[in-house]
Amino acid sequence: MHRPKHCRCWHKYPERGWIQFLIMRVLYEKPTHGYQLLEEIEKRSLGCHKLETGSLYTLLRRMEDRGLLESKWEKTENGPDRRVYRLTSKGIEALRMGLASIVKRKKLFEDLAEFYHEKFEKPPKGGEK
Amino acid sequence: MHRPKHCRCWHKYPERGWIQFLIMRVLYEKPTHGYQLLEEIEKRSLGCHKLETGSLYTLLRRMEDRGLLESKWEKTENGPDRRVYRLTSKGIEALRMGLASIVKRKKLFEDLAEFYHEKFEKPPKGGEK
DNA sequence: GAACTATATAACCCTGTTACATATATAACT
DNA sequence: AGTTATATATGTAACAGGGTTATATAGTTC
Numbered sequence: 001m002h003r004p005k006h007c008r009c010w011h012k013y014p015e016r017g018w019i020q021f022l023i024m025r026v027l028y029e030k031p032t033h034g035y036q037l038l039e040e041i042e043k044r045s046l047g048c049h050k051l052e053t054g055s056l057y058t059l060l061r062r063m064e065d066r067g068l069l070e071s072k073w074e075k076t077e078n079g080p081d082r083r084v085y086r087l088t089s090k091g092i093e094a095l096r097m098g099l100a101s102i103v104k105r106k107k108l109f110e111d112l113a114e115f116y117h118e119k120f121e122k123p124p125k126g127g128e129k
Numbered sequence: 130m131h132r133p134k135h136c137r138c139w140h141k142y143p144e145r146g147w148i149q150f151l152i153m154r155v156l157y158e159k160p161t162h163g164y165q166l167l168e169e170i171e172k173r174s175l176g177c178h179k180l181e182t183g184s185l186y187t188l189l190r191r192m193e194d195r196g197l198l199e200s201k202w203e204k205t206e207n208g209p210d211r212r213v214y215r216l217t218s219k220g221i222e223a224l225r226m227g228l229a230s231i232v233k234r235k236k237l238f239e240d241l242a243e244f245y246h247e248k249f250e251k252p253p254k255g256g257e258k
Numbered sequence: 259g260a261a262c263t264a265t266a267t268a269a270c271c272c273t274g275t276t277a278c279a280t281a282t283a284t285a286a287c288t
Numbered sequence: 289a290g291t292t293a294t295a296t297a298t299g300t301a302a303c304a305g306g307g308t309t310a311t312a313t314a315g316t317t318c
Contacts, residue, residue, distance in 0.1 A: 099245035116228035
């Protein structure tokens with residue numbers, strides 16, 4: 001009676017925090033500052049997903065508040081300073097769990113994709129008017 | 130200068146409205162009432178996603194408000210009446226667009242899945258401490 | 259009255275967007 | 289020397305939408 005029906009983990013639903021996974025995935029490989037992340041994200045999302053700067057910095061801020069990321073300022077010679085983010089161990093764990101959740105639903109994605117091809121791409125056969 | 134940077138379609142992000150796609154996908158095939166949808170959704174999501182009744186009816190209501198669905202009450206012999214929903218043409222179009230968006234990002238999903246297997250599933254080789 | 263079928267809604271939290279605002283550096287133009 | 293433009297770089301408040309939670313109701317069957 002007292003068991004929680006859902007754990008309250010923020011990553012419970014893969015369709016939530018989608019972009020955060022992309023961010024963490026990049027950060028997993030190397031610490032990166034925000035502006036550079038914009039390009040990386042766009043590249044990895046194959047141009048499908050253009051992040052506005054406001055979105056990104058808001059997300060980074062919140063992720064750091066949540067302890068998934070850490071940042072430090074980095075001096076540059078020729079330009080404004082940068083804030084470089086890196087994944088914390090908590091962030092790595094969150095990424096691992098989140099991706100596991102996505103992987104688990106891969107079939108569901110494929111199923112929807114198949115449905116799409118079946119119903120919306122196949123040319124209607126004669127008499128289908 | 131005056132072009133909108135993003136279209137404001139509600140289905141812009143496939144990771145949003147995820148569950149609504151599942152709902153519409155079921156309704157595409159046949160008109161269904163809410164309670165039955167609960168079972169269908171759970172089945173199709175392979176048990177990964179258990180919808181609470183509150184979530185479903187909230188979604189159905191909002192989708193009807195938006196013109197994606199239509200409903201009519203159905204008398205039953207042995208139980209409370211049911212509200213049967215069906216997809217409108219607007220709903221079909223939304224489903225088509227939403228799934229197209231998902232399909233377009235299939236690579237992205239696969240990429241994340243691959244990353245997961247690579248980084249989080251492969252056993253570390255000797256000396257990897 | 260317990261269990262199952264069936265629907266409903268208000269309050270809430272989280273995610274991501276929008277629409278701004280700011281600061282540094284470089285290059286070009288006047 | 290001052291202005292303007294552009295690229296680099298960060299930031300935030302207010303908002304909209306999606307899904308959950310907690311709770312309520314009602315009919316039917318046993």
